[in-house]
Amino acid sequence: MKHVLRALRWATIILWILLVFLVITLVYSSFNIGIDVGEPQFFVEDDRITWAIPARINNNGGLYGIHDLNITTIIEDADGAILLKSSSFVPLIPKQETRQIWHNISISLEKIPNYQVYLTNDTDFIMKHSIRLNFGKVVPCFFIFNSTMPWGAPLYNLHVGEPDCQFNATHCIVSFNVSFENHSPYINLNGTLKVEVLNQNEEKIGMNSFPINVPPYQGNDNYPAYNETLTIPVDISKLTRSGKVRLTFQTSMFSYETEVPYELEEIF
C-alpha cells in the first residue's frame, strides 16, 4: 500500500509539473508571436476587384509551431446575405520562423447576387473576418472580428431624362439627358453606353453607342460625374406614339441595363 500511495503521489506531482511547464511555455510563446498587418492593396483586373492584405507572422520567439492557420473573410450586405467568401490557408508556421502571407479578397461584381442593386446604391458591406489556428497542436483558437466596408456605387444617382423628339423629313432625332456620379473608389468606368430605341411592338427603330470614361472617386468631395445629352436618329416610318429607350452600360466589370418609356404627343 505504501508503495502504491507513493507512486500515485509521484504521478500527480509529475503531471502537475508537466501541466505547469506546458502552460508557462505556451503563454510565453503566445506573447512572443508578432503579427504585422500591412496596408491593404487593391488591384482592378478585367472583371474583378482584388484586395490583397499582407500579414507578416513572426514566430521567432515561439517554442511551438502554429498549425492549420486559416483566415476567412465573409462579405455580407446590410441584410446579412452572403455576397462572397474568401479563405487563405497556411498549414504550418514552424517555431523560430517568420512567414509572409497574403490574404486575397476578390470580388467579381457579376457573381454577386443582385449585383445591379449595388451599381446604383451606396451601402456599407459587413466584413466578417475569422482566424482559426492550432497553437502547438494543443490549443485550437478561433478569433472573429467584424468591420465595415463602404461601397460606392459606380452609377450612383443614375438619371435618364424624358426623351424628346425632333423631326425632319426622314428621321426623328430622339434626345435625352443621362447623368450619374461614380462613387466607387475602385471602378474606372471605361466602356460604352449602348442606347436602343424600341417602338410599341418591341422593334428596334434606332440605335447608337457612346463611349463613357468616368474615373474612380479619389476621396475628395467632388464625385466624378457623367452628364451628357445623347441623340439617336430613329426611323420615322416605324415610330409609334409610345415605346421605350433601352440603355446598356457595358464595361469590363459589369453590364447594366435600364429602360425608360417615352410618350410622344404627335407623330408626323
Next chain:
Amino acid sequence: MNLKKFSKRNLSIRILKAGVKAVLVYVAYFIFTLLTQQVYELIGEYSPFIEGFFIAIAVFVFLIELSSGTIFKYMLEFARSLFVIFYLIVTLKSGIIDVNIQNITLMLNLQFFLLMLISINLIEIARTVLSAIDFLHKKAEGELQPSAGARI
C-alpha cells in the same frame, strides 16, 4: 475516536496551522492576479470564478488541516478533488471558452488542459481512497501511532 487528545490547546494549534495554510492559498491567489495583470482584460470575465475557486480551495485547505489525522481529512480531500473537477468543467464550459475584447471574439479550446486537470484529480481521488483504506486498516490493527498533534 480518541477525544482525550482533542484538547483546547491542540485545537488552537490546529486552527492556527489551518489558518496559515489558508492564508498561503490567498497569497497564491494574490501572486496569480499579479502575474495575470497583463492579460486581465482577457480573463476579466472569469475573475469571479477564479476568485470563487481560490476561496473554496482555501476553505478546503483549512478544513483538511483542521481534521488532519482523522477519517474526515480523507473525506474532505475526496470532496475537494470532486469539487475541482466539476467546478472546472462548469466554469470552463467543457473546455471551450469565449472572450470578448472590444470588437474581437476569441474562442479558446482548452479541452486538453481540462482533460489533464481531470486526470490529475482522478489520480488524487484514487490516492485519497487508498490513503483512507490504509488509515482505517492501520487504525484497526492498532498501528496508528499518536504523534505530537492531537488525534480524534
